[in-house]
Amino acid sequence: MTRAEALEIWAREAYPLLVGVARTYHAVITYGELAEKIQESTGIRTRALLHNWIGAVLGKVVREAHRRGDPPLTALVVRVDDGMVGEGYKEVLEIAGEPPAESVPDREQHAARARLECYRCFGATLPADGGVLALAPLYQAAIERRRVRPERPPRLCPRCFVQLPSTGACDSCD
Numbered sequence: 309m310t311r312a313e314a315l316e317i318w319a320r321e322a323y324p325l326l327v328g329v330a331r332t333y334h335a336v337i338t339y340g341e342l343a344e345k346i347q348e349s350t351g352i353r354t355r356a357l358l359h360n361w362i363g364a365v366l367g368k369v370v371r372e373a374h375r376r377g378d379p380p381l382t383a384l385v386v387r388v389d390d391g392m393v394g395e396g397y398k399e400v401l402e403i404a405g406e407p408p409a410e411s412v413p414d415r416e417q418h419a420a421r422a423r424l425e426c427y428r429c430f431g432a433t434l435p436a437d438g439g440v441l442a443l444a445p446l447y448q449a450a451i452e453r454r455r456v457r458p459e460r461p462p463r464l465c466p467r468c469f470v471q472l473p474s475t476g477a478c479d480s481c482d
Contacts, residue, residue, distance in 0.1 A: 319365045321346045334427070334442045335427075337385055370403050390447065
């Protein structure tokens with residue numbers, strides 16, 4: 309079997325697997341989990357490193373979703389270490405005719421919107437309010453830490469009211 313044939317078969321298998329993920333509100337799947345499931349269900353295995361072939365499979369899924377008028381199912385595929393979509397997510401934007409994401413936060417916001425579209429499109433049971441965007445858990449936690457951290461007012465010299473340097477000694481008064 310050629311690499312191209314294997315990629316085509318894996319992409320055909322990945323599509324319904326991702327639809328299955330989309331049927332559960334706020335569900336995602338890692339690249340490794342998806343790779344294992346498609347290799348197991350097709351019986352076609354590779355020893356190639358994951359990053360050398362999964363992007364090609366997901367590219368085919370993106371194009372097929374666009375052709376069908378479905379939301380980009382690949383937004384449901386995230387990295388195991390941080391729960392964010394990978395660099396290859398730019399293909400979703402290209403195929404949709406949208407400008408590239410200017411930053412990681414922009415990319416993650418787009419992916420979160422796309423995931424919510426997937427849950428709505430494929431019949432996930434949503435809360436009464438219609439559901440909310442879900443950023444990658446580790447990314448969301450980092451945002452929350454920044455929000456929660458109160459900003460400390462600068463320390464001032466008690467005599468001249470100038471902001472103190474990190475040494476704590478006023479350069480003007482000493």
